[in-house]
Amino acid sequence: MKDQPVLDVRGLWKVFGPKPERAVGSTLSRQELKERTGCVAAVRDVSFAVRPGEVFVVMGLSGSGKSTLVRCLTRLIEPTAGEILFDGADIRKADERHLRELRRHRLAMVFQHFGLLPHRCVLDNVAYGLEIRGSGRAERYKRAREVLELVGLTGFENSYPDQLSGGMQQRVGLARALAVDPDLLLFDEPFSALDPLIRREMQNEVIRLHREVGKTMVFITHDLSEALKLGDRILIMRDGALVQMGTPDEVVGAPADDYVRDFVSDVPRSHVLTLRWVMRDALPEEPLDGPELDPDLVIRDAVRVVLSADRPVRVVRDGELLGVVTSAEILEMIAR
Template identity: 75%
Template sequence: MTRVISVRDLWKVFGPKAAQVPASTDLCALSRRELLDRTGCTAAVRDISFDVAPGEVFVVMGLSGSGKSTLVRCLTRLVEPTAGEVVFEGEDILNADRKRLRELRRRKFSMVFQHFGLLPYRRVVDNVAYGLEIRGAGRAERTRRAMEVIELVGLDGYENSYPDQLSGGMQQRVGLARALAVDPDVLFFDEPFSALDPLIRRDMQNEVIRLHHEVGKTMVFITHDLSEALKLGDRILIMRDGMTVQCGTGADLVGAPADDYVRDFVRDVPRARVLTLRWVMRPPRPDEPLDGPELGPDVVVVDAARPVLDAGKPVKIVEDGQLLGVVTGDEIFAVLAGA
C-alpha cells in the first residue's frame, strides 16, 4: 500500500523517566495500573503501528481515556512522542527541527478540533484566511482562496459575519474551511462534532463525506462514537488503554471482531448495513447455474438484497474478472434476520 502516514512502534508516556518504559521489556508488559503503581508513569499510547493510504479516511475510535486524542497529537507533534516513528510522505517528522515542523504544519497538514478556536474579533472570511496569512500570502490571494472554501463548505453569504453570530454547526464549518484553505495533504480531526447537537452532528458528518468526495483529502478522524466511525471510515482502528485492539474496515470489525471488547462494541450494529457480499458469499455448488447477474464483493448486503432476490438464481460475486463466490437469497436472509 502506498502510504501518506506510516506509524511504527509509537509510544507516549507521561511521568518520571518516561523514556525507560518503552525500552524495558518488563515495563512494557505491565498493565496501565501496574505501570503507574511501579513507576509513576502513564502510557497513554502503547506501541501503536498503522499506515494511512492517500485519500483514505482513517478513523481512530475509543472510549474516554483510550489514548486516541493523544495519538493524533503525536502525529503532528503537538504532543512529543516518547518513542517510535511517524513517517509523513517518507520523512520521519520526529527528526524535524522546529523550523521544519512549522513548515509542515503550515503547508502539509491541518487540524480541526472539537473546540472551534475561532478568533472572535475576525469575520468569517478572515478566520478562514488566517492560515494563509501566517504563511505570508497577500490579502488578495488569501481572500480569493477563503471565498472558494467558504462556498465549498456552504457558508457563502456569511463571509462578513462574526463567530458569535453563527450557530455551533456553522462555526464548525468555519473551522473546517480554515483547515481546507491552506490545501493540506492531510486533515486531522479530533472529535470535531462531539459538542454539536445530534441533527447538526449528522449534517456535519455528511458534509465531511461530501467534501471528501469532492476534494479527496487524506483524513485521520478521531471519535468515541462507533456509528460515526462506521459512517466515515474506510478503515477503523479501535484503541483501549493506549493500545490497538483491532484495525480494519467496518465490515472486518462487525464480521470478525478480534475479542469480546470489540464484539460488545459492534453488538447492536445493523449487520446488513455494514457487512459486504465478501463476507456472506460462498463457493458455488457443482450443480448450480452460473449464468446469473454479477455484483462486486464490496457491495453492502442491504444494497444487494433486492438484486439478489430478484435474480431468482445465484448471483456471481466477481472482482477484476475473477469469480470469488456466489450469493443467493438464503445468504441475504441470514444476514437480514440477524440485523
C-alpha cells in the first residue's frame, strides 16, 4: 500500500537486567525500577511510524535511550517487548536467515565510528556490502564508483582510510551504506565526532543526497540544531520514553513540557516557525490585494516581503485565503 509506513514501531521496550520481562509495562521511574528490580529500562513503550521518503530524527541527551532504540530496530540489540514492522512484517519474528537478508539487502546503518576496514582501499570498503551479498566483482565495483561520485569522492578510490580526513571517512561510510541501495538508512550519531565545519558540511551532504535519492532515513542525534535542520519530523526521548513527536515547527512552537521547552529555548523561533504560526484572520476593513505567500514559508524568509508591503500579506494555499500577516505579527514574533 502506498501510504503504509516503511517502519512502524509499536510499544517497544528494551530492559537490561535480571528477568527483564517483569519490568515491561512498569510506570516506575528509571531510578525506582533499578532500585526495586535491578533492571534498567533503556527504551520504554516507544511507538512511532516512519513514512516513505521521510527523514525521521530521534534526539535526546546522553542516556535517553536513542542509540539503544536504533540498534533495536535492526536487532543488533534484541528488544524485550513490542513490534517492529518493516513493510508490514515484524522484524522481531524474523529468523536468523531472514534477518541476515534484511541487513544485507534492505537496511543499512551509518555509525558514529566509521567502521572502515583499514587494510582495504576506499573502493573495496564501499563495495564490501555488495561483496558479502554475493555480487560479482565488475558489478560491485561499478556500483561502488557510482556512489563514490554521488558523495563527491571520485579520485579517492585507491586511497586507504588512514589517508583520509574524518569527514572524508564518513563519506566513505555513507557511500558504503548507499551502495547496497537499501530501503531504509539508519544513522546513529554519525557526525558527532567531527569538527563543527565538517559536521555542517556532512549535514548538507545528507540533505543533498536525500533530495537526489529520496531514501527513507532514521537519524539519531543529541544535537537540536542538527535535528531541526535535517528532520521532517522529530521524536524527543528522555529516560527511555517518548516525550514529544512532531515537525520541527511543532516542537519549537508548541513544546510538550518544560523539558522540551528548555531544549528549544535558545532556538530563534523565526528561523523555524512558518507563517501558519503568526497569520490571523483578515479584518473586514482590511484590503485583500496585498502580496501572496505560502503558509509553510519560514518566517525569517518572509520578513522582507511583509515589512515592505503597504497592506496585509495574504497567506494562500491552492487559491484559498488562510489568513493575513502584517509587520505587527512579524515584529512581535521576532521580539520574543
